[in-house]
Amino acid sequence: MSTFSAAARDKGVTRQEHEARLAGLYEEYYDRIARYAYVHIGDRPDAEDLAGDVFLKALQSLGSYEDRGVPMQAWLFRIAHNMVVDYLRKKTKVKSVPIDTVTLPAADDPAKVAEQSLEMARVSRAMQQLTPDQRQVVGLRFFGGLSSKEVGEVLRKSDGAVREMQRASIEKLRRLLDVRLRGGNDDDD
Amino acid sequence: MMTDSLEQALDRCLDRINAGEAVEACLADYPRLAAELDPLLRAALQTRETYSFTPSAEAKQSARQRFAAAREQIRVSAPVRRRGPLAFLARPLVWGPALAVIVALLVTFLGVQPALGPGTLPIVPVASASGNFAFLISDDVNAIADFVSVNATFSRIGLLDSASGKWLEINPEVTSVDLTRVQGNATEQVWRGDVPTGEYRRVFVYIDTVSGVLKADGRTVSIKLPSNKLHIDAPFAVADDTVTSFTFDITVVKAGSGRGNVQYILKPVVNESGARQSPTSAQNDRTADDRTRPTPHSTVPATGGSKPPKK
Numbered sequence: 497m498s499t500f501s502a503a504a505r506d507k508g509v510t511r512q513e514h515e516a517r518l519a520g521l522y523e524e525y526y527d528r529i530a531r532y533a534y535v536h537i538g539d540r541p542d543a544e545d546l547a548g549d550v551f552l553k554a555l556q557s558l559g560s561y562e563d564r565g566v567p568m569q570a571w572l573f574r575i576a577h578n579m580v581v582d583y584l585r586k587k588t589k590v591k592s593v594p595i596d597t598v599t600l601p602a603a604d605d606p607a608k609v610a611e612q613s614l615e616m617a618r619v620s621r622a623m624q625q626l627t628p629d630q631r632q633v634v635g636l637r638f639f640g641g642l643s644s645k646e647v648g649e650v651l652r653k654s655d656g657a658v659r660e661m662q663r664a665s666i667e668k669l670r671r672l673l674d675v676r677l678r679g680g681n682d683d684d685d
Numbered sequence: 686m687m688t689d690s691l692e693q694a695l696d697r698c699l700d701r702i703n704a705g706e707a708v709e710a711c712l713a714d715y716p717r718l719a720a721e722l723d724p725l726l727r728a729a730l731q732t733r734e735t736y737s738f739t740p741s742a743e744a745k746q747s748a749r750q751r752f753a754a755a756r757e758q759i760r761v762s763a764p765v766r767r768r769g770p771l772a773f774l775a776r777p778l779v780w781g782p783a784l785a786v787i788v789a790l791l792v793t794f795l796g797v798q799p800a801l802g803p804g805t806l807p808i809v810p811v812a813s814a815s816g817n818f819a820f821l822i823s824d825d826v827n828a829i830a831d832f833v834s835v836n837a838t839f840s841r842i843g844l845l846d847s848a849s850g851k852w853l854e855i856n857p858e859v860t861s862v863d864l865t866r867v868q869g870n871a872t873e874q875v876w877r878g879d880v881p882t883g884e885y886r887r888v889f890v891y892i893d894t895v896s897g898v899l900k901a902d903g904r905t906v907s908i909k910l911p912s913n914k915l916h917i918d919a920p921f922a923v924a925d926d927t928v929t930s931f932t933f934d935i936t937v938v939k940a941g942s943g944r945g946n947v948q949y950i951l952k953p954v955v956n957e958s959g960a961r962q963s964p965t966s967a968q969n970d971r972t973a974d975d976r977t978r979p980t981p982h983s984t985v986p987a988t989g990g991s992k993p994p995k996k
Contacts, residue, residue, distance in 0.1 A: 515756055526748060530740040539850050544740045545916075548748025555755055619735040638733040641703050644696050659692045663725075666695065670728035 514558050517568060522551060525569055529576045531639040535623070536580045536631075537587075546583060550576045570649040573640055577632070577650065622672035630665035633658060694718050698726055747912040754911035754950065761940040761948070816878035818923050819930040820855065822890075823958070824864045828939035828949055835864040835897040835908065835937055837951065842876065842933075845887035847920065853880060860893075864937065874930075882923050888958075889916035890933055895951050897937065908937055908949045915953045921960030934958040 526547050534543035553575050554561070554568075561571050623631060629651070636647045637658075644662060645655040653661075669675075689697060698711035708726045712719040820842055829835060839862075842855040857875040892915055895908040915935065923929045934954040939947060 515759075519752070519756065522749065522752060526745055527740055530744075531736065531738065534738060535736050540738060540740075541744070541852070542850075544744035544748070547740065548744070548751055551748065551752045552755055555752065555759070615735055619732055623732070634732065637699060638729060639736060643700060659696045662699070663692045663695055666725045666729050669732055670724050673728050673731060675724045675728040675731065 511558060514561070514568075515555065518551065518554055518558070521569060521572065525572055526551070528640050529572060532573065532576055532635050533580055533583075535635045535639050537583055538620075542583070546576070546579055550579060553579065566649045567646060570642065570646045573636055573642065573646075573650045576640075619673065622669050625672055626665050626668060630661055630668070633661045634665050634669075637662060689715070689718075691718055691721055694722060695725055698722060699729060702726065702730065743914075747914050750913070751911045754909060757909075757948075758940060758950070816880070817882070817925055817928055818880040819874050819877040819928060820857070821874050821930060821932045822862055823932045823934040824936055828937045829865055831899060831901070831939065831949075832865055832897040832937070833900050833903075834866075835895065837862050837864060837895045837935070838893045839890050840893050841889075841891040843887075843889040843891075843916075844880065844885045845889075846881070847884040847886040853885075855880075864935075880923055882925055884920065884922045886920045887916055887918050888931060888933060889914050890935075892935075892951065895937075897949065906949060908951050910951055915951075917953050917958045919959045922962075924962070927962040929960050929962050931960045932958055 529550050530540075530543045530547035533546045534540055537543055537546070550572055554572055557575070561568065566574075623634070626634065632651060633647055636642045636650055637644065640647075642650065643655075644658040647653075647662075648655040648658045651658065694715045698708070698715070701711050702708065708723070708730065711726070712723055715722055838860055839857065840860060842857055844853045844855070845851075846853060855876055855878075859873075859875050862873075862875075892910055892913050895910060896905055897908055898905050915933075917933060919931075921929060921931060935951055936954050938950050938952060940950055
């Protein structure tokens with residue numbers, strides 16, 4: 497639905513004002529959305545395209561944004577999430593990031609590239625061990641840069657629930673990545 | 686010293702780290718929880734840094750232009766708009782004349798060069814007169830009748846390989862097209878050669894400049910580009926035993942009305958674009974082409990040849 501909502505008009509908010517606000521978010525949130533998408537789809541050019549498409553979709557759907565009453569940046573990530581899901585459904589029909597298609601930046605040092613590739617594979621494997629909700633929280637919190645309250649608005653959960661999922665997911669990542677206390681005798685693993 | 690629970694402390698520290706603070710600065714505020722927080726925060730950082738990347742300036746600029754063009758389109762068409770503001774991005778324009786023109790650029794053949802980025806195919810099919818792939822430009826008319834000439838220059842063509850997710854880039858030898866000279870059903874080939882067999886799912890053309898000379902007053906006007914990288918999602922396959930001809934349809938559309946309020950925009954037309962295949966009767970193709978297209982820039986009357994059926 498692309499029409500501007502009657503509810504929004506009643507609040508005295510013009511479509512132009514919302515367009516301007518959306519445009520104002522572009523510079524900061526394009527990058528964040530691209531990173532968020534990259535975590536899920538593992539393809540940088542496609543993540544960049546998807547980030548651009550999110551803003552076009554948002555422009556088209558300003559009416560539905562009004563009706564939902566959430567911060568615009570959280571709403572953008574809802575759109576991004578839906579587009580990521582569509583992308584994965586169409587492209588791979590698998591739930592996980594295809595590690596072998598993850599693209600890494602070109603670097604002069606082949607050893608560094610190899611090291612990055614191994615690290616990417618290791619972290620990707622750890623990410624696959626998270627539940628879908630946990631991956632969402634990590635994606636939105638770490639890469640989208642949203643606060644836990646904003647993540648809650650995207651996922652329609654309380655911020656307390658988000659904090660709990662966040663702790664559980666980071667704890668799982670810590671275990672899988674074998675991150676230990678610096679200088680300590682972490683005997684957990 | 687702060688007295689938050691572990692979950693709250695972790696949350697606050699992540700906020701602070703997201704804002705640019707160091708892990709140590711946050712740990713210093715939570716000495717009682719530092720031993721638990723430290724590995725958690727470092728695991729979070731490690732994950733974030735592994736996936737961190739900065740989108741290319743080119744991609745961001747391209748998306749910014751698309752966004753700006755979409756806003757502009759909404760602005761100028763709002764009074765008469767009957768569809769969603771971005772309908773023009775997803776389907777053919779409903780407010781322009783429904784004429785179909787096919788431009789065909791007959792070509793001299795070129796090599797495919799390795800792409801610049803990491804997501805491109807490293808190699809280099811050989812261009813040949815009897816290759817398995819031909820690329821054509823077409824033009825769905827819309828506002829083309831307003832112009833004496835519309836010159837579009839383009840520098841690169843890209844094909845996205847479905848299997849590898851990598852781009853194959855082609856440098857067309859014919860890089861400038863006067864869209865007004867290629868109306869009707871004619872098609873003109875801009876490149877033909879051999880590309881790796883397989884499935885492709887997206888095609889782009891880098892448009893460098895577009896300008897037109899108006900019939901009305903002879904003025905040269907700049908034609909806006911929603912992006913200098915126009916792309917179309919249109920899956921197709923290339924095989925050895927057939928010639929796959931991909932037609933990329935672009936059109937000039939008019940936005941706004943009244944003096945000084947009119948602008949022209951170049952856009953891809955999805956439902957007029959796509960691929961069709963024919964037996965490797967390169968000889969037949971070329972015979973037909975040669976009869977009607979003695980030079981790469983000549984126009985060809987449409988014989989239903991190259992343009993794909995409407996989607």
